[in-house]
Amino acid sequence: MEAWVLTRYADVLAALREPRLTAGGARGGTELDRAAHLRFRARASAAASGMLAEWLERLGPLARDMARALPKDRTVDLVGELAQPWSAQIARCLACPGGDPDRLAALSGDIFAAAANPRDTALQARAEQATLELAGAFSGELAAFHVQAFVALSQTLPCFLANAWLALLDDPERAEMLRAEPELMPQAIEELLRHSGPSRAQFRRAAEGVELGGATIAKGDRVALMLAAANRDPEQFPEPARLDFRRGPPRHLAFGEGRQACIGASLVRAASESATAAFIENFAGARVEQPVEWRGGFAICAPASLLVSRCCTAASENNRQPAVTDR
Numbered sequence: 136m137e138a139w140v141l142t143r144y145a146d147v148l149a150a151l152r153e154p155r156l157t158a159g160g161a162r163g164g165t166e167l168d169r170a171a172h173l174r175f176r177a178r179a180s181a182a183a184s185g186m187l188a189e190w191l192e193r194l195g196p197l198a199r200d201m202a203r204a205l206p207k208d209r210t211v212d213l214v215g216e217l218a219q220p221w222s223a224q225i226a227r228c229l230a231c232p233g234g235d236p237d238r239l240a241a242l243s244g245d246i247f248a249a250a251a252n253p254r255d256t257a258l259q260a261r262a263e264q265a266t267l268e269l270a271g272a273f274s275g276e277l278a279a280f281h282v283q284a285f286v287a288l289s290q291t292l293p294c295f296l297a298n299a300w301l302a303l304l305d306d307p308e309r310a311e312m313l314r315a316e317p318e319l320m321p322q323a324i325e326e327l328l329r330h331s332g333p334s335r336a337q338f339r340r341a342a343e344g345v346e347l348g349g350a351t352i353a354k355g356d357r358v359a360l361m362l363a364a365a366n367r368d369p370e371q372f373p374e375p376a377r378l379d380f381r382r383g384p385p386r387h388l389a390f391g392e393g394r395q396a397c398i399g400a401s402l403v404r405a406a407s408e409s410a411t412a413a414f415i416e417n418f419a420g421a422r423v424e425q426p427v428e429w430r431g432g433f434a435i436c437a438p439a440s441l442l443v444s445r446c447c448t449a450a451s452e453n454n455r456q457p458a459v460t461d462r
């Protein structure tokens with residue numbers, strides 16, 4: 136990667152908070168100046184709150200109706216038949232683009248593929264074109280934010296749901312706990328973001344020399360901030376591979392931290408609570424039917440499909456294998 140690779144929680148957190156490590160270039164764009172970035176964040180945060188207020192009441196019923204409508208007598212793909220179409224629908228409603236839905240989905244898929252594989256120059260070039268075309272579907276000064284929101288809702292959100300549901304399918308006790316105590320859902324989503332957050336890495340470049348974790352990062356050096364590794368740092372999270380809905384601090388880094396932290400975090404939390412409640416109601420205790428194949432790449436990854444069946448016989452229970460799968 137020709138980069139410093141940070142995996143410890145303390146180092147990743149320090150890097151996220153370090154103003155001399157900038158996101159410009161690594162994201163394929165230029166770093167906005169500080170004041171412009173703050174203005175962007177203020178306007179984008181207000182837009183994200185507006186989306187949330189408008190849609191909060193409709194997210195849950197929509198997820199529940201879609202989950203209930205899935206057939207019980209055949210294998211169901213929880214990604215292709217629930218997480219993706221539900222997320223696509225809320226992306227279209229929340230971000231309100233004009234244009235052909237299939238084309239918009241293809242464009243956001245191209246942008247997602249490039250974000251997941253930041254070293255793939257062909258994907259980056261394709262994503263630049265896709266971003267321009269997708270921006271044309273939105274109007275107003277917040278078009279850039281709407282592109283990000285549309286891609287995040289239609290691509291990153293279903294990745295998180297797929298990761299989270301796979302973790303719950305692999306840990307039926309925790310799924311049952313959530314079914315019995317639905318009030319645990321907000322804590323469960325936080326723990327699932329820590330355990331199974333889809334964004335594995337963010338990149339920075341040093342605008343000046345920086346001392347970090349005992350190393351000297353020279354001006355111009357590239358730095359990979361491994362969010363997923365930090366979220367499983369055993370020094371911060373004992374038994375990090377275990378789901379524990381009652382974990383205390385520190386906070387996970389699934390949404391980043393500091394001046395570039397995710398603007399859609401509240402939206403993702405609310406949406407994930409609704410969708411996961413629908414998943415638990417209908418699929419807690421389901422079994423995964425095939426080894427999981429993954430989509431994405433180094434920076435973001437999640438199951439491409441999640442084939443589950445709800446008709447478990449005693450024989451099939453005896454043959455039950457854990458589905459996972461370390462990413």
Ligand code: HEM
Nearest residue numbers: 284287288291292295334337389390391395396397398399
């Ligand atoms: C599960 C879904 C999501 C995950 C895991 C996620 C994760 C992240 C992370 C880790 C960052 C920090 C990037 C960095 O430090 O360089 C970020 C930034 C951002 N996210 Fe999200 N995000 C998600 C969904 C969303 C949604 C739904 C929206 C919009 C509605 C959104 C809007 C943004 C924006 C605008 C930024 C850039 C903030 C800035 O440049 O100041 N994200 N996201």
